[in-house]
Amino acid sequence: MIYSATAIVAPLGRWSSRIALFAASLMVIDVLLHRLTPFPTLVAINLFAVGIAGMILACLIALLALVQIWRRGYKGAGSAAIGLLLPAVALVWPISYLPAYLNLPPINDVTTDVVQPPSFGELTRQRAADSNPTAYPAERFASLQQAAYPDLHTFVMDRPAEEAFELVEEVVHRLRWRVAASTPPSARPARNGTLEATDQTLLAGFTDDIVIRVDGGANRTRIDMRSASRYGRHDFGQNATRVRRFLTELQARAESTLPATVARRASRSGALVKKLRDRDQKKAESRTSRDRARPGAPHGRGQKETRR
Numbered sequence: 001m002i003y004s005a006t007a008i009v010a011p012l013g014r015w016s017s018r019i020a021l022f023a024a025s026l027m028v029i030d031v032l033l034h035r036l037t038p039f040p041t042l043v044a045i046n047l048f049a050v051g052i053a054g055m056i057l058a059c060l061i062a063l064l065a066l067v068q069i070w071r072r073g074y075k076g077a078g079s080a081a082i083g084l085l086l087p088a089v090a091l092v093w094p095i096s097y098l099p100a101y102l103n104l105p106p107i108n109d110v111t112t113d114v115v116q117p118p119s120f121g122e123l124t125r126q127r128a129a130d131s132n133p134t135a136y137p138a139e140r141f142a143s144l145q146q147a148a149y150p151d152l153h154t155f156v157m158d159r160p161a162e163e164a165f166e167l168v169e170e171v172v173h174r175l176r177w178r179v180a181a182s183t184p185p186s187a188r189p190a191r192n193g194t195l196e197a198t199d200q201t202l203l204a205g206f207t208d209d210i211v212i213r214v215d216g217g218a219n220r221t222r223i224d225m226r227s228a229s230r231y232g233r234h235d236f237g238q239n240a241t242r243v244r245r246f247l248t249e250l251q252a253r254a255e256s257t258l259p260a261t262v263a264r265r266a267s268r269s270g271a272l273v274k275k276l277r278d279r280d281q282k283k284a285e286s287r288t289s290r291d292r293a294r295p296g297a298p299h300g301r302g303q304k305e306t307r308r
Contacts, residue, residue, distance in 0.1 A: 012065035013076030016058045016083025023054030024090050035205035041231045042130050044204075052094060055087035093203070100236040105144035108132060110239040111226035112154050112247075114142040118213040118226045122181035123196050127209070131230040134209075149240045155223040155247055157254055161185040161216035164223060165193040167257070168212055171249045172197055177210060185214055199227075199242060206231065208239060212246075223250070 027048060034044040062083035069077050109132075111117035117136040124134045145152070157164050165184050172179060177197035185193035193214035198207050206229065213224045225246055227239040 008072075008074050010065045010068045010074035010076040010080065012061050012068060013074075013078075013080035013083065016062035016065055017079040017086075018083075019054055019061065020058035020083045020086040020090075023051045023058060024086055026054065027051035027090060031204055035200075035203070040128075041206065045231065048204075052091070055090055058083045059087045097236050101234060104234075104237045105141075105148045106234045107141045107144050108229040108232055108235045108239070109136055109141055109226070110145055110149065110152065110228070110235075110243055111136060111224065112152050112243065113224040113226075114138060114145060118194070118211040118224055120209060120211050120226075120228075121194070121196060123198070123209045123211070126180065127230060132228065132232075134228070136226070136228075145240075149243075152240060152243055152247075155225075155250060157216075157221045157223065158219065159216075159221055159254075160218050161193060161214055161221045164216060164221040165195075165214045167250065167253050168193075168195060168214060168223065171246060171253055172212070174249060175199075175245065185216070187217075201238060208235075208242065210242070 030039075030044055030047040030051065033039040034041065062080045065076060065080040065083070068074050069080065114136075115138075117138070119136075120134045127134065157167075159167075162185060169182065172195060177199045179195065179197045181194070181196040183191070183194045185191060195212045195214075197210045197212075199210060200207055208227055208229050211226050215222045215224070225243050227242045229235045229239060
């Protein structure tokens with residue numbers, strides 16, 4: 001029996017669509033499991049890499065299938081199109097990080113103080129054994145960070161340390177970070193304030209660790225922050241963006257609220273002004289009453305002259 005070329009379905013086309021559907025399903029399930037459940041991050045990264053490799057393989061097979069269909073007149077153009085278009089759509093998200101990967105330094109730990117960065121305490125115990133170390137690699141990261149993110153520096157505030165720490169807690173609450181440990185500053189014994197928190201990336205749900213240090217006295221306070229990724233060698237600028245958000249929000253909160261000392265002075269000044277105003281008003285009312293009570297007051301003479 002003789003079959004025409006148009007009756008034969010290109011097998012590569014069917015395989016390309018099957019591989020593309022499998023890889024897409026693997027990537028979606030992997031992201032959902034990691035975002036919504038305590039799925040191991042390292043396993044999720046490896047599965048996602050397998051899904052990307054499957055998408056690339058589906059594209060290559062789909063291109064070969066289209067060549068066969070074009071030259072030999074096989075059927076199966078629809079399957080080959082699925083094997084080509086589905087990976088193109090699925091790979092848009094990973095490819096969007098390519099400019100950041102090429103233009104930003106390969107670091108995963110960012111701090112406002114590269115000389116003496118804040119150190120993790122509680123979050124060190126929460127990290128898994130296969131995650132990145134918590135010690136800041138100053139020799140490798142400091143120069144790269146300063147060249148790529150020169151705007152990240154210590155935030156100085158002309159306020160007491162206790163008041164500055166309260167502002168830091170408000171900012172962390174507004175940014176919806178999960179607080180793991182919070183130790184306010186103390187004068188006796190002398191102790192810096194420290195706040196540790198975690199934040200997750202929007203889609204994949206990767207956990208990044210945050211520590212904020214509040215160091216100061218009665219009139220001036222220094223605030224430093226550190227943001228570090230638990231996994232991966234490249235953070236694609238996520239940690240620097242997080243530090244900028246914190247500094248911007250802290251600046252806005254500091255400008256919208258008066259220092260406690262200034263507020264107390266303003267309150268005392270307002271009370272004094274009100275007291276003086278009430279005293280002047282009482283004096284004026286008393287003087288008016290005395291003038292009306294005197295028989296020879298100008299108001300009485302005016303009435304007599306009018307009657308005459």
